[in-house]
Amino acid sequence: MAESSLIASPPAERLSVEPLPAESPVARLRWAVVSWRLAAAMWMRAAMSYRANFLLTSVGSLLATFLDFLVLVLMLRHTGRLGGWTLPEIGLLYGTSSFALGVADVLVGSVEGLGQRIASGTLDVLLIRPAPALSMVCAERFTLRRLGRPLQGLLVLGWSMGALPIAWTWPKLLLLAALLVSGTVIFGAIFVAGATVQFWWGESREFQNAFTYGGATLLSHPPGIYGKQLLAGVTFGVPLAFVNWLPLLYLLGRPDPLGLPPAFELASPLVAALSVLGAALAWRAGLRAYRGTGS
Amino acid sequence: MDTSAGLYLAMARGSFRRYSTYRVATLAGAFTNTVFGCILAATFLALWRARPGLGGYDTTQAVTYIWVSQALLVAVAAWGGGFQDDLQARLRTGDIAVDLYRPVDFLGWWLAADLGRAAFQLLTRGAVPLVAGVLLFHARLPHSVLTWTLFLCSVLLAITVSFGLRFLVSVTGFWLDDSEGLRSLMLVVSMFLSGMLLPLGLFPDGLRQAAQALPWASLVQVPCDLFLEHRTGRAAVAALGFQLVWAVLLFAAGRVAQSLATRKVVVQGG
Numbered sequence: 001m002a003e004s005s006l007i008a009s010p011p012a013e014r015l016s017v018e019p020l021p022a023e024s025p026v027a028r029l030r031w032a033v034v035s036w037r038l039a040a041a042m043w044m045r046a047a048m049s050y051r052a053n054f055l056l057t058s059v060g061s062l063l064a065t066f067l068d069f070l071v072l073v074l075m076l077r078h079t080g081r082l083g084g085w086t087l088p089e090i091g092l093l094y095g096t097s098s099f100a101l102g103v104a105d106v107l108v109g110s111v112e113g114l115g116q117r118i119a120s121g122t123l124d125v126l127l128i129r130p131a132p133a134l135s136m137v138c139a140e141r142f143t144l145r146r147l148g149r150p151l152q153g154l155l156v157l158g159w160s161m162g163a164l165p166i167a168w169t170w171p172k173l174l175l176l177a178a179l180l181v182s183g184t185v186i187f188g189a190i191f192v193a194g195a196t197v198q199f200w201w202g203e204s205r206e207f208q209n210a211f212t213y214g215g216a217t218l219l220s221h222p223p224g225i226y227g228k229q230l231l232a233g234v235t236f237g238v239p240l241a242f243v244n245w246l247p248l249l250y251l252l253g254r255p256d257p258l259g260l261p262p263a264f265e266l267a268s269p270l271v272a273a274l275s276v277l278g279a280a281l282a283w284r285a286g287l288r289a290y291r292g293t294g295s
Numbered sequence: 296m297d298t299s300a301g302l303y304l305a306m307a308r309g310s311f312r313r314y315s316t317y318r319v320a321t322l323a324g325a326f327t328n329t330v331f332g333c334i335l336a337a338t339f340l341a342l343w344r345a346r347p348g349l350g351g352y353d354t355t356q357a358v359t360y361i362w363v364s365q366a367l368l369v370a371v372a373a374w375g376g377g378f379q380d381d382l383q384a385r386l387r388t389g390d391i392a393v394d395l396y397r398p399v400d401f402l403g404w405w406l407a408a409d410l411g412r413a414a415f416q417l418l419t420r421g422a423v424p425l426v427a428g429v430l431l432f433h434a435r436l437p438h439s440v441l442t443w444t445l446f447l448c449s450v451l452l453a454i455t456v457s458f459g460l461r462f463l464v465s466v467t468g469f470w471l472d473d474s475e476g477l478r479s480l481m482l483v484v485s486m487f488l489s490g491m492l493l494p495l496g497l498f499p500d501g502l503r504q505a506a507q508a509l510p511w512a513s514l515v516q517v518p519c520d521l522f523l524e525h526r527t528g529r530a531a532v533a534a535l536g537f538q539l540v541w542a543v544l545l546f547a548a549g550r551v552a553q554s555l556a557t558r559k560v561v562v563q564g565g
Binding site for chain 1: 486
C-alpha cells in the first residue's frame with residue numbers, strides 16, 4: 001500500500017488506494033513532518049502526566065551518557081593518549097557522535113518499536129490513519145527526556161573545542177555545523193533502515209543496536225585503533241565513518257588510516273542525502289512486503 | 296517441600312523454553328553483543344598496548360575481560376530487564392493481583408522464571424560472543440575444571456544478586472505507579488559499578504574501593520576475575536562469599552519490600 005494514498009484531510013473522502021496526483025513531493029514531506037509533530041506533542045503530554053517518572057528518566061538519561069564519557073576520562077587518566085589522540089581530541093569525537101546519535105534518537109529512534117506493533121497487529125491501525133505511518137512510528141512514545149544524551153554531547157563538544165589549540169574560524173565552525181547535521185541525518189537513516197528489517201524478521205530489534213549505539217561507541221574512539229577491514233566496512237558499507245571520523249580528520253589535520261582521497265572527508269552531506277534515499281527505499285519496500293493479519 | 300521444588304523447577308524450565316522460541320531476537324542480540332565486543336576489545340588492546348599490565352591484567356586478560364563481560368551482559372541483566380518487563384506490565388494491567396493470591400511465594404515465582412531466562416541466555420547470547428572472542432581476538436579460556444566450576448557458581452550468584460536488585464526496583468511500582476524512571480537510573484549505576492564499562496581496578500582510589508564493596512561488583516567484575524584466574528584459591532572463595540552475602544541481604548530486603556507492598560495493594564475489581 002502506498003503511504004501517499006493516506007495523506008491529507010477528510011479521510012472519509014479519500015478511500016481510494018491510488019496515489020493522489022495533485023500532491024507534490026514537497027507538500028507530502030510537509031504533511032509527514034506536521035503529522036510527526038502532532039503525534040509527538042500528544043505523546044509528550046501523555047509522558048508529562050507521570051511527572052516524577054519523567055524527572056527521574058531525564059536525570060537517568062543525562063547521567064547515563066555522562067558516565068560514558070567518564071569511562072573515556074578514566075581510561076585516558078592511565079595512558080594520556082589513546083591511539084595517539086589526546087583527551088580533548090577524543091572529546092571532539094565523543095561529543096559529535098553522541099550529539100548526532102542523540103538527536104536522531106529523539107526524532108526517529110522510536111521506529112525500533114516497529115516489530116512489536118507488527119506482532120500485536122497494531123501497525124494496521126497506523127496504516128489507516130490519514131498520516132504517513134513512518135511519521136507515526138517515529139513519533140511513538142516521543143519524550144524530551146531523551147534529550148539528555150545530545151545535551152551532554154554538546155557540553156563535551158564545547159569543552160573540547162575550548163581545550164584544543166585550534167583557532168575556531170568561521171569555515172571551521174561551518175564545517176562542524178555541517179558535520180552535526182549530516183551526522184544526525186545519517187544516524188536517523190540507520191535507525192529507519194535498521195527498523196525496516198523488522199518487516200521481515202519481527203524480533204530483530206536488537207540487530208540495529210549494533211549500528212546505532214554500537215556505531216556511536218565506535219565513533220567515540222580514534223579510527224586508528226581499529227582494523228582496516230572494519231574501517232572500510234563503515235566507510236563503504238554502513239556509512240558511519242562519515243558521521244564524524246572523516247570530517248574530524250580533516251578538521252584536526254590528521255592522516256586518514258585508510259589513505260582515502262581528501263574528497264571523502266568533505267562528502268558527509270552528500271552521503272547523508274544518499275542514506276536518506278536508501279532508508280526511504282528500504283521503508284517503502286518493507287511496507288509493501290508487509291501483510292496485516294486482519295486483526 | 297518436594298512438590299514446591301518441583302514447581303519452581305517447572306517454572307524455570309517453562310521460562311527457558313519461552314525464551315528459546317524467540318530465535319531471531321536471540322540471533323540479533325548475539326550479533327549485537329559480538330559487534331560491541333569487537334569495538335571494545337580493539338579499544339582495550341590500544342589501551343593495554345600503551346600501558347601493559349594496567350589494573351593488574353595482562354593484554355590477553357584485558358581482551359578476554361571484554362568478551363566475558365559481553366557474554367554475561369544479558370544473562371545477569373546488567374541493564375535490567377528479564378522478569379522486570381513482565382512484572383511491570385502486570386502491575387500496569389492489574390494482573391499482579393492474580394499473582395499475589397497464587398499459592399506460591401511471589402518472590403520465588405519470579406526468581407524461578409528469571410533463572411530459566413538467564414540459563415537460556417547464557418547458553419546462547421553468552422556462548423556466541425565468547426566463541427567469537429576466542430576466534431577473532433584470541434581470548435583465553437581457562438583450562439582448569441576448577442576455574443570453570445568456580446566461574447559458573449559465581450555466575451549463578453551474579454544472577455541472584457542481580458535479581459535481588461531488580462526485584463527491589465520493580466517492587467517500587469506498587470508505590471510509584473511506574474517504576475520505569477527508577478529503572479533507568481538503576482541502569483546507569485549498574486552498568487558503571489558492575490565493571491561492565493571498565494574493570495573496577497582502573498577506577499581512581501576511593502571510588503574503586505566503594506565500587507568493589509557494592510553489590511553491583513557481583514554482576515560482572517567478580518565472575519570475570521574468576522574466569523581470568525585473576526583471583527584464585529582463597530581470594531576466589533572470598534569473592535563467592537561476597538556475592539553470597541549480598542544475595543542474602545538483598546533477598547531479605549526484597550521480602551520486607553514485598554510484605555509492605557502487598558499490604559498496600561488495592562484490587563479495584565473489574
